[in-house]
Amino acid sequence: MDAHTLIKRPVITEKTTKLMEDNKYCFIVDPRANKTQIKQAIEEIFKVKVKAVNTFNSLGKVKRMGKYEGRRPSWKRAIVTLEGGSRIEFFEGV
Known part of the structure; x- marks a missing residue:
């Protein structure tokens, strides 16, 4: 799979902005991706050293429109912890 x-x-x-102070960044990733692939992709895209990757799957909410019921899409989120002096410049303007 391609990194991008x-x-x-x-x-x-607000929560992920608070995590950035601890050198942790949050991304929505492909549901089929594993932690090793996510680590390699972040290192390739942002040229940083990744210390740890935590992932979790979120189930989409059930929504109703009258008598019809549907579900929003599910997604996978990854919280990436970087090594000591590493920073992702993409987030610095936030």
Whole structure:
């Protein structure tokens, strides 16, 4: 899998902004990706050294429109911890 298709987009919320102080960054990733692939993709794209990767799957919410019921898409999120002096410059403007 290509690194740019593996990492879909960053997650920027109040909680993830707080995590950036601890050198942790959050990304939405491909659901089929494993931790090793995510680590290699982050290192390739951002040229940083990754210390650890934590992942979890989130189930999409069930939504109703009248009598019809559907489900929003599920996604996989990865929290990437970087080595000591590493920073991702992409997030610095946030």
